[in-house]
Amino acid sequence: MTQIIKGTTKLLGVIGHPVEHSLSPVMHNAAIADLGVDYVYLPLPIKPDDLEKAIAGFEVLGLVGFNITIPHKQSILPLLNHISPEAEMIGAVNTVWRDGDGWSGTNTDVKGFVAPLQDLQKDWSQITPIILGNGGAARAVVVGCWQLGCSEIIVVGRNQDKLKQFKQSWCNTPLYESISIHDFSALPNLIPESILVVNTTPVGMYPEVNNSPLEEEVVAKITSDIIAYDLIYTPDSTKFLQEFNNKGAITINGLEMLIQQGAAALEIWLQQVVPVEVMRKSISK
Numbered sequence: 001m002t003q004i005i006k007g008t009t010k011l012l013g014v015i016g017h018p019v020e021h022s023l024s025p026v027m028h029n030a031a032i033a034d035l036g037v038d039y040v041y042l043p044l045p046i047k048p049d050d051l052e053k054a055i056a057g058f059e060v061l062g063l064v065g066f067n068i069t070i071p072h073k074q075s076i077l078p079l080l081n082h083i084s085p086e087a088e089m090i091g092a093v094n095t096v097w098r099d100g101d102g103w104s105g106t107n108t109d110v111k112g113f114v115a116p117l118q119d120l121q122k123d124w125s126q127i128t129p130i131i132l133g134n135g136g137a138a139r140a141v142v143v144g145c146w147q148l149g150c151s152e153i154i155v156v157g158r159n160q161d162k163l164k165q166f167k168q169s170w171c172n173t174p175l176y177e178s179i180s181i182h183d184f185s186a187l188p189n190l191i192p193e194s195i196l197v198v199n200t201t202p203v204g205m206y207p208e209v210n211n212s213p214l215e216e217e218v219v220a221k222i223t224s225d226i227i228a229y230d231l232i233y234t235p236d237s238t239k240f241l242q243e244f245n246n247k248g249a250i251t252i253n254g255l256e257m258l259i260q261q262g263a264a265a266l267e268i269w270l271q272q273v274v275p276v277e278v279m280r281k282s283i284s285k
């Protein structure tokens with residue numbers, strides 16, 4: 001169905017700097033057209049220093065809601081009236097909606113991350129995931145693993161100080177006791193104990209497609225009962241995923257997370273079920 005912008009059309013969008021690369025406008029406008037609802041989703045490039053002015057402008061324009069990408073995911077927090085418990089724990093928001101006189105925010109990356117794992121129907125309380133990396137995305141992955149029921153979560157990083165800060169940042173949350181931090185050198189011993197390994201580092205992302213976060217010694221320990229999950233979606237199959245795929249393991253790339261976090265955001269704004277398959281098709285090659 002063709003999307004027609006009228007005088008009554010309600011506004012949604014994504015703020016970031018840059019936003020030109022974002023797949024969200026294609027994905028959201030495909031769902032909006034399919035549903036035949038009177039909305040449009042726009043790319044909204046906002047420089048870091050202009051965030052406050054932009055949000056005030058959105059109120060004047062009557063925006064219904066918006067997604068947030070780099071570099072505004074943390075800096076938006078003081079501008080919101082209400083933040084969901086997930087977003088509070090992660091310390092970042094990716095979805096905002098108008099709520100009375102102000103704005104509310106949440107982080108749908110958690111829902112996006114867990115969606116393909118829930119389909120596998122495992123007893124997650126018996127699984128200790130290994131998360132590679134301790135940046136922004138790793139925070140949503142930690143909360144996702146905890147929501148799935150994992151009582152122990154291993155986070156592997158390359159910088160001891162940042163790792164310690166990462167662990168400490170959870171001290172006021174119920175997750176604190178569940179998280180243990182390790183250096184990459186511990187991986188050969190950790191891998192045989194786990195059946196979920198999640199790459200949240202950008203290693204292997206286009207154009208550095210020949211790189212993997214795993215050393216040969218770790219690759220040698222991979223078995224077919226491991227689930228490998230890479231948050232990267234370009235390329236479809238990173239070297240990291242290929243290393244697991246070669247051993248017969250289940251592999252998941254970041255595309256489904258991207259689609260499902262978008263679907264969860266659109267459901268919040270439209271307050272109705274959205275056509276996930278249409279969104280998936282719109283950005284699939």
Ligand code: NAP
Pocket residue numbers: 109112132133134135136137138157158159162200201202203205213231232233254255257258259261
């Ligand atoms: P970030 O905040 O910059 O964190 C990156 C993490 O990776 C940091 O802990 C960093 O370590 C680590 N790292 C970077 N290079 C490394 C290397 N060569 N070896 C080992 N560790 C390394 O980035 P982010 O926002 O978390 O994003 C990470 C990845 O997830 C990106 O590829 C992004 O595209 C992807 N992502 C995908 C989705 C999705 O929907 N599929 C959503 C969010 C993010 P240090 O802390 O030591 O620097």
